[in-house]
Amino acid sequence: MSTTVSSPRPGSPKPGGAGAAAPATVLAAKPVSWKTPVLLAVFALVSLVFFGFLAPRQTASFGISTGGDFFQLPALEINAFAGGIVLSVLLVALAGYAVFLKTKGQPAPGWLPVTFIVIFVAAFLIWVVGGARTPAISLAGLIAGSVTLAVPLVFGSLSGVLCERVGVVNIAIEGQLLGGAFTAAIVASMTKNAFIGLLAAAIAGAVVSMVLALFSIKYLVNQIIVGVVLNVLVSGVTGFLFSTVMQANKAQFNSPPGLDVIDIPVLSSIPIIGPILFRQSLVGYLMYVAVAVVWVGLFKTRWGLRVRAVGEHPQAADTLGINVNATRFWNVTLGGAVAGIGGSFFTLVAIDSFTKEISGGRGFIALAALIFGRWNPVGAFFAALLFGFADNLQSIVTIIGTPVPSQFMAMLPYLVTVLAVAGLVGKSRGPAASGIPYVKG
């Protein structure tokens, strides 16, 4: 539609500015911002200086195979200095390419920042491991551990996706995770059955969500406030019951049977992907299923179309005979159940008992993953993996002993969260009606 007429206009424009109908000029669609090239250049230089020139003169060793694999691959041995230099030069080249594109007025292609991040992380890894007392880590263990740590995050962000897509902001993910963790522990302990505990966790998460849904949909209370209050409430209630009931009789109330890791025969012995995909607990496998089901459900089914319509334009959905508030209520409830299952991971898989604040703020990281993943279940899954990776990396690196103080490494997951949400999300757009209660008329 941007056809431009630059027909020569007879008659000279008057000095008073009477030539009002100035011929329109063609403009470039959108000015390309300097933000990305500059950011990349800064990080490339940081990498060159610290991971390259200031790199430790040790050899970093990355184990690839684990014990149960079909065949053993030799560990990757990389000279930290050489590796750092090579990767940093690659980063500088990528940053240079982005600058070059900018001068030609083109934006950087999507693969560029992604490749940049992967190489930067690799350079960082080599530097950290190379400087450690025992310069060796297991790459397979690092990644498999990341997936494990990401499980509750994935469930939490799926809960967020389900709620926000239908138009309710779910700040209460933390409370749902915590409620799920507590209920799973106490129910599984009392029934001596982990599966019943899992089911109970889902119900607990759903109950927390129903409170959120009731107040935000029926009584139109600000959703953020209800969510925050719920987090505090669940934290208080579980903390109180933990000290009064669980600690008094640990054997009866706080020693749940765990959900064991189930190795899928044959598949679990494939190097690298075996431990990641096929050595999971039941909750871990459920995670993969949940991501797929939510994605297919949201984008391929009638249910999903209606959910998204309600979250984007509730009036439109209403005029087509869709019950907006009922749709919202049940989806928020479902979201809570999903987060509850995620919470059971803490007490049935990761640790064999409940402690106060066991979810440790992961509900909020899940919220970040949801935004970083652009309200898409698959995106949220990968975003949660990234946070899980950062989390796992800091604990492994602390164990092998690096020159970086462990307190700094402990900041890593949160630093990644801030950078990801503030810097990399860009112009992602959430559901238009998210957070806005629907009132008829």
Added chain:
Amino acid sequence: MVRVLKLELRGITKRFGTLLANDHIDVVVEPGQIHCLLGENGAGKSTLMNVLYGLYEPTEGDILIDDKPVAFRGPGDAMAAGIGMVHQHFMLVPVFTVAENVALGAEPTKAAGFLNLDQTRQRIKEISDQYGFNVDPDALVEDLPVGVQQRVEIIKALVRDARVLILDEPTAVLTPQETDELLDIMRQLKSRGTSIVFISHKLREVKAVSDTITVIRRGKVVGTADPAASTTELASMMVGRAVSLTLDKAPAQPKETTFEVRDLTVVAPNGQHVVDHLSFHIRRGEILAIAGVQGNGQTELTEAILGLQERVTGSIVLDGKELVGRSVKEVLEAGVGFVPEDRKVDGLVGTFSVAENLVLDLYDKPPFAKGISMSPAKVMENAKQRIGEFDVRTPSAAAAAGTLSGGNQQKLVMARELSRPLRLFIASQPTRGVDVGSIEFLHRRIVAERDQGTPVMIISTELDEVMELADRIAVLYKGKLVGTVPAGTSRDVLGLMMAGIPPEEHTPEEQTPDGHSPVHHAQTPQAGTPAPASNAEGADHA
């Protein structure tokens, strides 16, 4: 083969708290007719249709289809009964495709709830071909022009087999050409057996297309009218008293140019150039009307002049002073009076009293302020004077501004803005949602300001208002100036300009009576230009 149905509303009453929006309304829509509900903004037309569509439950009264009473508990029931509605604000999900929007709520599915949109695409193609809609089922709705979005809404109703189609103020967002196309579509729908309830306050359109007209005023049916009745008759019925539809104004006596905009560009947060290298000027004692379909940069232009826009380049000069880069306060102090397009949001503080609203821009200056204290007595005194002068109908000067009617709120804003000596007066949508009686008054005040020698800029999406007030007309399209033409330019030419076609491409015979017009004739008259029925009768504003 086509199912036709007779629709009857009997004694419909709808109350919101103490407000009586519909008072025992009786309407009969005969099969295969275009039935117009004519009434001013706020007369209760939309409420009535929302009752009919099942969105509101009537306090009293019955809906009858083919003489049998029905009860709608929601829009789903109404659709099932064969009633479809195109709302004034489109009910389309912007990020969905056309097919997804059409399917929503009545989705064809395969096993296990999986969507089968192929079926919907097929139906859209059929209807689109049948009526010549030219709609792509896979286009994203947010990328479509409003005229096409409206067709998507009509398709939505037709897919659901609507036999009665309610169109609520369908022309408010359309260019005159798009309006004529819509009227054609309505006639076509009628010829295929679909009855239409057409809600409007625009007399020209109502007369052009209706079979029957029911006039509604203050929630009551005041009578039916013949489409052959004159515009003045219809307007008097709608307003309830004789109204003069034409404004008597003396020809402009323009003096020197004191306000000039040069090469003004405003960049929106998304990087789009919402105002694009705009240049124009206004002389003292003339009214420049900025015409254009809503959303073509008018809002951003006024905000840029006021100093409310961040990314502005170019120059805005008033009395030799540059305004770009100044704060709003500085701009106001330079003598700019401004009536914003949305009075409730930007023009008034609804919970403040009428008196307080009248000094919103002067509260810190004498005589209203002394040092850090305000003088309530002076504020009240000022209020009494302005209320009298502008005929603001309010219970008292202490009443909350939000409780006044639209017309009185607008008078209040206008009273405040015109209460100090101005060097430039800008009024954006000065009569939107204002009753016809108040329109006359407001228009006269605007012309009076012009006659005092103030440069006046009017922004209006209502072509009738533009044609009535303007001494010169500038047309905006996608943030660019399509052209500036003299008053008296025909509706057809302006309509094409509003669609982005510059005047020299279609006005071989148009004269430019004054030498100030920058419009020049094209060498080749453009063939094939649609020539919709021109409007010979008086202006039908409202």
